[in-house]
Amino acid sequence: MADYKDYMLFDKLPHTWCAGCGDGIVLQSIAAVFAEMELDKHDICLVSGIGCFGRVDDYLDINCMHVTHGRALPAATGIALANPALHVIVTMGDGDSVTIGGNHLIHCARRNIDLTAIIANNYNYGQTGGQYSGTTPTDSITSTSPYGHIEQEFDICRLAEAAGATYVARATAFNPVQMRKLIRGGIEHKGFSLIECMVQCPTHYGRYNRQGEAADMMKMMNARSIPAEKAKTMSAEELEGRIVTGVIVNKNREDYYTKYKRIIDAQRIREEGGSVNEN
């Protein structure tokens, strides 16, 4: 039986994250899923962007491509198409995924590229001191919304669903067992999968908004959680302020590469000259 530690670089610890940060819970969940699935490290490529959670590759002993802010999904698209046998995992924060990289997310979902996006959403830019992002809730205080945030936030899962994602799920740092289950579901899913992991940022978002210690923030997350199945029976008003957790979308739609492979098979004129399939 593989252990999550087999996929970790322990000599890189202690990690960069602040005490009480939820990112470590997601990191451990990812490594634990690799172990559960007994994946060969050579079959995994993790692509990360910039931000607190963008540092997740520092601690994993697998293939890693650490790229620019917001561009992890397009870089991962290139990898997934050039070597469709790989499990391509993309780790992003709320800045990477739906703010600077929002356009890439909707197009990647629309194309149904076979990869797994794991997003740690802490409602703000932690690495640069707690500025607001595309998921910062209205009225929140951040270092760049000192008088209260006037913009409406993105619901990452609803955005992904609307863009055509074929597997969408949400977990909170309070419930790592569910987080692992959902990440595994995403990796096993053929096509574009997205798991939003709600994580606390006690250093910035929590402090600015007087939400207490990390444990208090996690308890609050749990209190607001509502299972996706139950949420379906509730009205919009009833769901106000709640965090819908579990599998939100899970459907089959042929992924980009499978469709493109049919074009290759139909158009191919000769065997020599190297193929992306032979790698």
Next chain:
Amino acid sequence: MKSQKKFIEGNEAVVDGAIAAGARFYAGYPISPSSEIAEGAARELPRYGGIYIQMEDEISSMAALLGASLAGVKSFTATSSPGFSLMQENLGLGIMSEIPAVIFNVQRSGPSTGAATKPAQADIMQARYGAHGDHSIIALSPSSVQDCYDLTITAFNLAEKYRTPVLFLSDEVIGHLRETVTETEPGPDQIFSRIQPDPDISQKDFRPYGYSSDSVVPMPAVGNRKLLMRTTGSTHDEKGEFSPNPQNIDRVTHYLTNKIEKNAEDITITRTYQLDDAEIAFITFGCSVRSTISAVDILRAEGVRAGMLQLVTIWPMPEKEIRAVLAKAGTVVVPEMNLGQLAGEIRKFNDYGCRILQANRTDGVLITPQQIINTLED
């Protein structure tokens, strides 16, 4: 060796050259006057088992290109000047991560949208300095449809050899010019693919980067059965792990510059036309070469000893060859479709008191031989 004569556009020859070089992945965003490259790639790549994907913008195109290349597939994109601006971010990523790729920039006039379908040669400085931070870059510039085929193969070879993105600075004139071309399929010894690690090396001893010398380190593909690969755009050590200490930042900066600058002799390509006894020498590149050749012919017919040095490699600048011309010719004229980007570089080398004149054109019309000649009369 298979050889085929064709009568095609520069942009079409680029696609043929890329496929001949072994490129099997294209990610791009269409833009005039480069779109024929995208269309050709979309049509031809699947026929060779390759993949074309049209991304949402040039930023993502550049990122996808690097991802595919990291997975071991030779990759390319094509754009024009405004799109090239958007590629700078991940061009820097490719330089820092040391991932080979070829970027075709069919230059047009600017800034901004400019005159969308009109030629210019005004991205020389953007090519050299567009990506932030100290680095060096390789850029080639074609002056014929034949170049669009042959030099494309060279561009991929240089990208693989030096583990870096290579720029191909074409322009609207050459991209849309149709002419006679002989496409000769390169033999295996004419195709360079990135060096692979020693098959016996262990993961413990493997280093995806090397900074102890100016030479390039082997690059296995992500997904190979033996070695895990780690790349990053953050300053990293030889293991590819984040390492922002001052000593490391400094050596990485020097390495990225030196691995190209110290190999300039291997990288630079120049050509001459009637240069040996020339008193008046033209130094030029790209589409302006065509007008300059005609200008030299006209001047020679009038008994003027004129000649030309063509910079096929724009970056690194062929300093040795330029200096030789400056030392010998009384007058040097620099024809170019911008306001003097190349002329400025040539002046940096003028330790010889040579008279340097500029022949510039920026109205989106190919500079004429007569305009080049008229420069001498001013």
Next chain:
Amino acid sequence: MKTEIVLCGVGGQGLISVGEIIGLAASLFEERLYATMTASYGSETRGTFTKTDVILSDQPIGYPNIDSPDVILCLAQVAYERYKDKFRDDTEVYYDTDMVIPAEGAKGKHFGYAFRTMSIETTGNTQAANTIALGVIIHHRHLLHKEAVMKAFAHRFAGRDQIIAINEKAFGLGLSLE
């Protein structure tokens, strides 16, 4: 030996296609003949001024644009007007008598034919006027071997036998005109 040929008219008259045929014939089916071709046209594909510059030479070609042509084909008045001041005494000007009224006192040797009408009579539509004109030019000025042009049709329209046949017929008609 270098010949500079301008093909001009309005979009949709198949002038770029004629340029391609000349370039293909020279590049692929003649011994040691170089060709360049540049085209300029409005953003609309049809109806606006269009011109194609074709240069044939036994030496590699430098500047690929044409200022004063050796041979010009004008299939529309708007195109003729743009070029009439650039004709030299020895410029051969081929024009469609249905479409162009030559300027009085214009330089150049003028050759007028009813290309459009002949195309309708031969093929039932106007689409072959360009190829008839090509036949006339090749007949008057031996830029290319007839066989090379025929091979270029077969190459350019490979697999479309009917189009090849129409072009061969129109080209043959042009060759036969004095």
